[in-house]
Amino acid sequence: MNESTAPGRVGDVRRRNLSLVLDSIARTGDAKPSRAQLAAGTGLTKAAVSSLVADLVDSGLVSEVGLYRDGERGRPGQGLELSSRRGVIGMEINVDYLAVGLVDLGGNLRFHASVESRNRGLAAEKVMERLGGLAAEAKAAASAEKIAIMGGGLAVPGLVDGQHNMVLSAPNLHWENVQLHPRTLLEGAPLGVRLSNEANSAALGELWYGGGRPDFLYVSGEVGVGGGVIIGSELYTGPGGSAGELGHIVVHPEGPACSCGGAGCLETFAGQEAIFKAAGIPEGSLGGRTELLLAALAAQDPRATKAVHDAGRYLGVALASSARLMDIEAVVLGGHFALLAEWLRPALLASLERYAPGLLEPGNLTVSGLEHSGTLLGAAGQVIRSVIESPFEFLLASKLA
Amino acid sequence: MNESTAPGRVGDVRRRNLSLVLDSIARTGDAKPSRAQLAAGTGLTKAAVSSLVADLVDSGLVSEVGLYRDGERGRPGQGLELSSRRGVIGMEINVDYLAVGLVDLGGNLRFHASVESRNRGLAAEKVMERLGGLAAEAKAAASAEKIAIMGGGLAVPGLVDGQHNMVLSAPNLHWENVQLHPRTLLEGAPLGVRLSNEANSAALGELWYGGGRPDFLYVSGEVGVGGGVIIGSELYTGPGGSAGELGHIVVHPEGPACSCGGAGCLETFAGQEAIFKAAGIPEGSLGGRTELLLAALAAQDPRATKAVHDAGRYLGVALASSARLMDIEAVVLGGHFALLAEWLRPALLASLERYAPGLLEPGNLTVSGLEHSGTLLGAAGQVIRSVIESPFEFLLASKLA
DNA sequence: CCATTTAGTTTTCAATCTGAACTATATGGG
DNA sequence: CCCATATAGTTCAGATTGAAAACTAAATGG
Incomplete structure (x- = not known):
């Protein structure tokens, strides 16, 4: 039975x-x-x-x-x-910064703050402590505007188990099977704090508060290459919750070894580190390297141009395969790729035309307009949507509190 | 609003x-x-x-x-x-045969028949006429066993629009935008005849009447390489209905041109034609070529062995990418690949281990046990499941008739 | 100032589930 | 052989909830 x-x-x-x-x-x-x-x-x-x-x-x-x-x-x-008197706090831990935002039920970003923070290799407790400081600012802003906080969303750049508040694997933070206690960031919020993946949150932010197309693939070019798949206005997470790992699609069977243990992954050609290296931009501060790259591209430096061109070409291979497998008809570029879009886009389109002609119309390859707030909006939005989709359960949770 | x-x-x-x-x-x-x-x-x-x-x-x-x-x-x-007195007729048009099956509500195959038929390039009317003959046999069997026919399912090896009974593209039949009239095959059946894709039907057959795992990727090695994605015990078709096109995932960016207009697609390495060619088996009767290939493999012929080994290797690349993108944790091999499994499997597993280590346990790479009846069961099963999922609508449809 | 129009509420009715009481039909011990 | 017990299945009152229609509320415009 x-x-x-x-x-x-x-x-x-x-x-x-x-x-x-x-x-x-x-x-x-x-x-x-x-x-x-x-x-x-x-x-x-x-x-x-x-x-x-x-x-x-x-x-x-x-x-x-x-x-x-x-x-x-x-x-x-x-x-x-x-009601504009109910809100959710969106939070983000990334490799080199922390951010919070206060989002009301209507999706308006009522308060926003971020700080630089070199989180790579830092202990989770330390990072959560710093984030707690930012969250306190958001809470203060909420009480100043008389917004009752229903809950929070926390996005991290890695594979998470939201049920148990575990970060299973966040290679770029050097976190592996880390237990978080996000609820402590927002004591007393009836719906608690929901942990989620950064690329998925950004995709959801784009869905709810950005372009608003019902079906698309969001490509997140942060330090790693991530993706979020939106199908029928819902996030597709797959049976185990780790779908959308665009960065580890094989784009060349003779390609170099990847940190994931595989070989020829997209990330080895189009990850931030790979692009910087190919462009000949030496290690320094991360912010500085991006600026140097953009300057080199503007100056038509051949190495930089070729690096981005190659990244676009391989991104095209990955998107062609993705479109074939998942029947994806629109792509939104975010993060690093949004900054590089001007130089990346032509190579990417040419590559798509070569490997999957006619499958993706150029007009359906767009750049996210939300920039970094997309992740915050998406992280908070997941809680907001859960209330909109199950208001009855929210009424119960509120009455108990 | x-x-x-x-x-x-x-x-x-x-x-x-x-x-x-x-x-x-x-x-x-x-x-x-x-x-x-x-x-x-x-x-x-x-x-x-x-x-x-x-x-x-x-x-x-x-x-x-x-x-x-x-x-x-x-x-x-x-x-x-x-009730064992209600049934659905499953039908299949493939490149070199036609088949029908009578499936009762409980999923039992009560009658089965198939004929060889070189359908490539044949006009749809002609093929439907031949299929009509087979369908008549199934109808006779149904009335002999006092089974009332509720409807039918028709699977074809191509992209279909089930809503409008159109075969949008079936390259291996040389059909393009062909309008079918499947209802005429089963006059009077209250639920009509549902047109669907062959690989998808086979995947559904495997889900309902085969292995029964809730999440897996079915790989259909018929003349082309197709796929059916099952997630949460449902077929994933994507927004446009053409998801699962495993055969046109790019497995080598410098690979040869493909009939789809792209390049480096899996089908150019692991399609039936590609394998026969690489194995040095000349064109002849299709059934004969498969037998020759199996004989050569049994005799450890180096060209045949290498051909299948390479196909397995590239299939591994495609499956690694698929597993990463869609979070697929199990794979079922069907059709041609099921026959070749003994020789294909080692290369495939080695390739998976190279490109996505640890992602797919060897035990989760299985071979379909349904053979050709899987497609028939799946085609019929779609109608059966629609009744089970919406019995109320079926009651209405029956009362009107 | 009243006819008209649109917004929102009240009332009656039907569908359908739950829960409890009831009927039907078996087993098994004295 | 008969009755206590157990399980299956039915009947009926009660609660929830939306549809439909009648009704009340509040505006415009000639």
Whole structure:
């Protein structure tokens, strides 16, 4: 006997419709819909919407924002919007910086701060302590703006087990099977702190607060090459949660050994270190190397140009294979690759045309406009979306607290 | 306003529970559960299960099979099973044969027939006519066994648009944008005939009636190299429906041009034609070439051995990339590759170990045991599963007819 | 100032689950 | 042989919830 699926109960209908109405309000965004508009949009009756909205307003997730007067005849509607008094704190640990952001339910970044921090090889406790300082700033900003913090999201550049708050492997931080205690960053937040992968969070940020296409592959060029796969407006994580590892796709079977133990991986051709090395830019401060590279490219330095050209070519090989395997039709470049896009894009497009002609239209290869805040928005957004998708569970969690 | 999601109605609960109960009966399979066991397994009350089962029995999808007597005390239960009087016809068009099978609701292959047919380059009308002859045999077998035919599934080796019954591209048949009329093969079947891709169907057949693992990549080595991705016990088709094109993953950036317009694709190294050519087996009858190849391998012919070794090596590259990108942890070899498995497997495993060490355990690289019937079972199974997942809709469709 | 229009609420009804009581049918000990 | 016990399955009252329709509320405009 298989009991994996829960039986449908009468009350499930309300859970679903609560979410449907809340999601409609979220999607409609600035338009601030009335109950009647929600009824038309969702297919529910006005009576049902009224009842559902009453619950959402009681819970504090939705606020009425005055009358909706547009000069038409008839009684004006009450505009509804996601409460701007509820927020989530997004946090990010990366190789050379830490960042936090306060995001309200509507997805507005209400506060933002970051500090440089050489985290590579640093103990997790030390990093979490520094991050705690930043989180305290965000909490102070929240109470100054009277925003109640529902929970937090923490993104790290590595493979994570969000269920157990473990960083399974973050090679660029030199972390392996590190247990984190993210909840301590935000004591008292009813929904706790959700740990997630940096590239996946950035992809979700792009989905919810950026381009907004329902299907795309986000390519994160931080120190490593990562990826986030969005299919049908959802993050595809695969059965084990580690899908999207674009950096370790094999792009040349005779390629050099990779830190992952394999060989010929994309990261050995298009990772930051590989590009710097090929461009002949010596080790120094990381920020400085990126600037030197950009300067060299601007000056049409041949080694730099070739380095980026080769990276684009191999990125094209990886994207061609990815598009074939996962039927991906759009790609968003983020991180380092966004900075290099001007020089990277032509080689990448030529490579795609060679290996998978016609599969990806050039217009569907875009650059992320969110820059570094994409990761914060995505990390916080995961908690916000969980509330929008299961408001009933949030009501319970709030009542218990 | 976004109206993509339908509102929850009170009646949805019953739809869901109808499916839940039917699915429980299907999964329990030979055990023929009683209503009380179903109640325990699903979490529903006995009252609810009784009411749901009554509807399912009325519809003819489920039959009572006498008392369930096991020597225990208490009233014996009525055993329930999927009706063996309802069936679906699975059909397959491939490059050099046609096949049909009659599959009952419980997944038993009750009748099977195939004929050789050189379909490459043949007009679709002609092929469908021949297939119609085979389908008539299956229909006769069904009426002889008093099985009512609910619908059919038709698998073809190419990219299809099931919604519009179009074969968008089947290069090995030389079909391009061909409109089919599969419904004419089974006049009067209430659910019509569902068109699908051959590799995807074989993967689904493996899922439902073969190994039964919830996450795996099925590799179909027919004339081309295809793939079917199963994630969370569902077929992953990607946003456009063409995911799993393993044959056109780039495994060598300096590789030869491919028929798809790209270069260095897996198919140019591991397709049937490529292997035959590399093994030095001249063109003749297709069946004969396979036999010659197997004989040469058995005789340890160096060219044949190297050809298969190379194919395995490049297949390993493609699988390493796939595993990284989609987090795939198990692979099932089908078709041609199943026949060659003995010689292919060592090279493939060595290649995986080189390019993605530790990612795929050797025990998770298996060979399909269903052989050619896997595709038929999968093609028919898609219709069977659609009934199990939406019995309510099937009841409506049946009542209209 | 009242007809018209649109927003939102109240009321009645039907669907469907749960829970408890009840009926049906077996086993087994005295 | 009969009755206590156990298990299967049914019946019925109660609760939740959305649909449909009637109703109330609040605006515009001639």
